Amino acid sequence: MLRSLALLLCTMAISARGQDQAADAISREVKDLFDRCAKAVVKIHGVDEHSELSGTGFFIDPTGTIYTAYSVGGEGANFTVEFGGKKMRARQLVADLRSGIAMLKVDADSPALPIGRAEQLGVAAPVVMIGYPLDLPETPSFGMVAGFDRKYLDQYLTTTHLRVNLPAQRGEAGAPLLNMKGEVVGIVVSSLENSSSCYALPIEAAEKIRGDYMRFGEVRHGWIGAHLAEAPEQKDGSRAELTDIIEDTPAADAGLKSGDILLQVGTKQIHQPDDIIDASFFLTAGDVVPITVLRDGQKVTVNVEAAVHPAAQNHAIAAPGTNQAFPLRLEQPTDNTP
Amino acid sequence: MDEQFDDSEIGRLLRLKRHEQPPPGYFEDFLHEFHRRQRDELLRQPLWQIALNRAHDFMMGLNVHRLASYPAAVAAVLICAAVISLKIYEAPQSSELAQSTPVISAQPVSSDNETWDLAPASVTSATRVASLQPPIHFSNVSTHRTATPPRYVLDSKPVSYESTLRF
Numbered sequence: 001m002l003r004s005l006a007l008l009l010c011t012m013a014i015s016a017r018g019q020d021q022a023a024d025a026i027s028r029e030v031k032d033l034f035d036r037c038a039k040a041v042v043k044i045h046g047v048d049e050h051s052e053l054s055g056t057g058f059f060i061d062p063t064g065t066i067y068t069a070y071s072v073g074g075e076g077a078n079f080t081v082e083f084g085g086k087k088m089r090a091r092q093l094v095a096d097l098r099s100g101i102a103m104l105k106v107d108a109d110s111p112a113l114p115i116g117r118a119e120q121l122g123v124a125a126p127v128v129m130i131g132y133p134l135d136l137p138e139t140p141s142f143g144m145v146a147g148f149d150r151k152y153l154d155q156y157l158t159t160t161h162l163r164v165n166l167p168a169q170r171g172e173a174g175a176p177l178l179n180m181k182g183e184v185v186g187i188v189v190s191s192l193e194n195s196s197s198c199y200a201l202p203i204e205a206a207e208k209i210r211g212d213y214m215r216f217g218e219v220r221h222g223w224i225g226a227h228l229a230e231a232p233e234q235k236d237g238s239r240a241e242l243t244d245i246i247e248d249t250p251a252a253d254a255g256l257k258s259g260d261i262l263l264q265v266g267t268k269q270i271h272q273p274d275d276i277i278d279a280s281f282f283l284t285a286g287d288v289v290p291i292t293v294l295r296d297g298q299k300v301t302v303n304v305e306a307a308v309h310p311a312a313q314n315h316a317i318a319a320p321g322t323n324q325a326f327p328l329r330l331e332q333p334t335d336n337t338p
Numbered sequence: 339m340d341e342q343f344d345d346s347e348i349g350r351l352l353r354l355k356r357h358e359q360p361p362p363g364y365f366e367d368f369l370h371e372f373h374r375r376q377r378d379e380l381l382r383q384p385l386w387q388i389a390l391n392r393a394h395d396f397m398m399g400l401n402v403h404r405l406a407s408y409p410a411a412v413a414a415v416l417i418c419a420a421v422i423s424l425k426i427y428e429a430p431q432s433s434e435l436a437q438s439t440p441v442i443s444a445q446p447v448s449s450d451n452e453t454w455d456l457a458p459a460s461v462t463s464a465t466r467v468a469s470l471q472p473p474i475h476f477s478n479v480s481t482h483r484t485a486t487p488p489r490y491v492l493d494s495k496p497v498s499y500e501s502t503l504r505f
Contacts, residue, residue, distance in 0.1 A: 051361040052488035071491050100497045156500040171490035190493040228503045273503050280505035
């Protein structure tokens with residue numbers, strides 16, 4: 001009896017010690033990541049039609065380009081950015097309501113966060129957010145990916161969002177979501193109703209916006225003009241059926257028809273109707289995209305030139321064709337990354 | 339009701355206005371600003387008037403109807419005279435202190451030391467921190483509008499949605 005009790009106590013002690021060690025390891029890792037990355041995270045001030053506002057952003061290149069949330073940098077003016085103990089004026093490059101982000105720029109050399117890949121994350125993947133809650137200094141928060149959502153409160157999001165179990169506070173809109181390597185995998189755009197979790201736009205979606213701006217000097221969301229619904233039965237692995245082809249749109253011009261089963265848009269395979277959300281978000285107006293459908297049992301592929309999305313309400317501050325955000329180079333910075 | 343507005347017009351205005359809210363902290367700051375102006379107004383009165391008001395308040399608090407007899411009245415007058423003289427003796431000190439440190443914030447100042455935030459402090463607390471803070475002139479104190487804290491942004495849901503499944 002005594003021996004069993006001693007064995008039990010010993011096991012509990014070892015277990016508790018193991019838990020302490022694991023917690024210490026996580027704490028060290030988060031602190032190390034915070035030390036490396038916090039200098040590229042900035043506090044943004046601005047003024048909109050209601051009042052002064054304050055949020056978070058982060059540098060993504062060494063020339064002072066900043067990602068933030070649309071609610072911070074989308075509709076305001078007179079932006080100033082605090083970083084490295086300095087306060088600098090910033091100008092708006094892009095305000096994209098459809099993605100929920102904005103891009104600002106300060107005319108200064110800056111540290112920059114490396115870009116990661118959100119698509120490599122899985123549920124329960126650990127992530128860290130660095131933001132400026134209220135009027136407090138930069139603050140790390142540790143959490144995990146809770147899901148990948150295309151729908152929230154019965155409404156479709158414009159692209160898949162990362163739902164993260166991480167309590168974001170007011171002032172942390174636009175904060176970077178980092179994987180444990182210190183790479184940006186998302187941009188915090190909103191909290192959830194109870195503020196215990198938040199939504200982040202995957203960094204690939206933000207990079208699509210930046211790519212458009214680099215190419216055209218503006219954001220060009222594309223569309224082809226077709227509606228989808230769930231087909232009564234699955235055909236060739238897909239339940240996405242074209243139900244309505246709008247007249248005088250690229251879809252109509254390309255010969256797509258109601259009743260076609262959508263199989264692929266560009267490189268994205270379609271299995272369910274809501275798979276179109278991501279395929280649609282990454283369309284760029286003016287680009288030709290191959291679309292494969294199943295019609296009368298036959299696969300048909302047509303090339304469609306996407307038109308400008310009717311819901312796009314974007315504007316680039318710089319004149320089209322100029323590329324003030326990336327005057328130096330387009331590849332990922334390596335020398336100044338933390 | 340004004341004939342210029344019919345029901346539909348009013349309904350449209352109501353729909354337009356129903357989501358409008360004052361910025362965060364408006365009502366709290368409104369109260370602080372009200373107190374601040376009240377204190378400012380008080381300090382603009384001449385010293386003798388402040389002393390007289392205080393003496394008057396004190397007299398009213400004594401319930402003079404119960405002191406109707408002659409000895410009681412004499413005693414009351416003597417007490418009043420003593421109190422008034424005490425008040426007059428004390429008043430210049432507190433008044434000068436308050437005037438030299440008008441409504442100093444108990445909150446920390448901003449990093450650039452240019453803008454000051456109005457604190458939810460009463461006269462007492464403003465006077466109490468006076469010995470710890472450098473004297474500030476009214477011209478250096480920000481107005482209520484500029485001292486309003488910024489709106490710390492985080493939406494409660496994403497801003498962008500697709501109305502239907504279309505592409």
